[in-house]
Amino acid sequence: MLKDLLDKLEENSDIDAYSDLDSYRDLDPLTDLNFAADFDNYSTEPELFLDVPYVPTKESLVGEILDLAKVGPRDLLYDLGSGDGRIVVAAAKERGSRAVGIDLDPIRVADAMEYAGWSGVEYMVDFIEGSIFTEDISEATVVTLYLLDSVNLELRPRLLHTLRPGTRIVSHAFNMGDWAADERRSLSGATLYKWVVPAQIAGTWEWNRADGKTYRIELQQKFQKVSGSVYLDGEKAHLESAKLSGCRLELMLREHKTAPFDCFTLQYSDSRGGSELLSVTED
Incomplete structure (x- = not known):
């Protein structure tokens, strides 16, 4: 499992910026229990424990992400x-966006601030x-x-409830x-996933059609997937x-079923x- 994770990270990352990866690959996680236990908390600082090992995104993918x-x-x-x-610097320099980076590692934060200054953003x-x-x-x-x-x-509930x-x-x-x-x-072997935070729209909604008839729709929702029942002037549609x-x-x-x-x-x-x-717009 650990080897698969290392392979996945290597395929999607700038390996030159993570030159120690080969030395970690040589360890056997089944016999070196300390490494297996601490991998999720790997950091450049021995006493700093992180949730994710530092493996930077390939430069060629940064623009694709943006x-x-x-x-x-x-x-x-x-x-x-x-x-x-x-990614933060590229967003500012190439797209004119304001950007904020959050990282638990003070060394990475210091490096990033220096890079932003060098880049003029x-x-x-x-x-x-x-x-x-x-x-x-x-x-x-x-x-x-x-x-x-x-x-x-682990982060998903926070993204759904905190972001607009x-x-x-x-x-x-x-x-x-x-x-x-x-x-x-x-x-190029990497996969990018995109989500748009969905509005919370479960419930009952009503509006009038152009001819004055009233639509009522009762919606259920799981993330962005929506289903439900609809009625026109009280009749099932x-x-x-x-x-x-x-x-x-x-x-x-x-x-x-045969109506337009x-x-x-x-x-x-x-x-x-x-x-x-x-608002409701009839197309």
């Missing part, structure tokens, strides 16, 4: 486990020495991750369990499809903990 997240000048990007700061970025589980990330519009599956799962609906999340190499990615991209992306819900409805489609776009607020229906 592209997938659609980072632009109006964004505030948070990189959780920011290491040497390459120190006024656009910040690096925080702290825990990705406790630092405030609520203002982020983009979050980037290169952690582990287990850490992603519509926030984009991109994870390098590791997924979020049964929260399926909205988009997945494979590049048909929900053909429902697609939720952030605060935008696209519906395809039918009065009955009614297509609507519902726009919800980006409130945390429950969204308000702002």
Whole structure:
């Protein structure tokens, strides 16, 4: 299992920046119990225990990550486990975005701050020495991750409840369990996953069709997956499809099975903990 993890990290990372990897690969985790127990807490500092070993993202993938997240000048990007700061600096330098890196390792934070100064973007970025589980990330519009599956799962509830609906999340190499990615991209052996934090829209919603008839829809939700029942003037109708992306819900409805489609776009607020229906557009 440990060897598989090392292989996965090596395939997706700048190996020159992690020159000790071969020496760790030579250890047998079945006989060297100390290494097996401490791998998740590996750090450049012997007395500092981290959740994830430091393995930087390949430079060639940084731009792809920013592209997938659609980072632009109006964004505030948070990189959780920011290491040497390459994603934070690239977001500022290449996309004009404000960006913040969070890392528990003070040496990495110092290196990242120095790199930002050398790159001329120190006024656009910040690096925080702290825990990705406790630092405030609520203002982020983009979050980037290169952690582990287990850490992603531990972090997932915080991402869903702290970030505003519509926030984009991109994870390098590791997924979020049964929260399926909205988009997945494979590049040169690496896999990138993208999610858009969904608005919380479970409940009952009503609006009028152009002819004055009233649609009522009762929705259930698991992450961005939406299902439910729909009624037109109190009569059972048909929900053909429902697609939720952030605060935008696209519906395809039918009065009955042979009727033409009614297509609507519902726009919800980006409130945390429950969204308000702002508008309904009949397409």
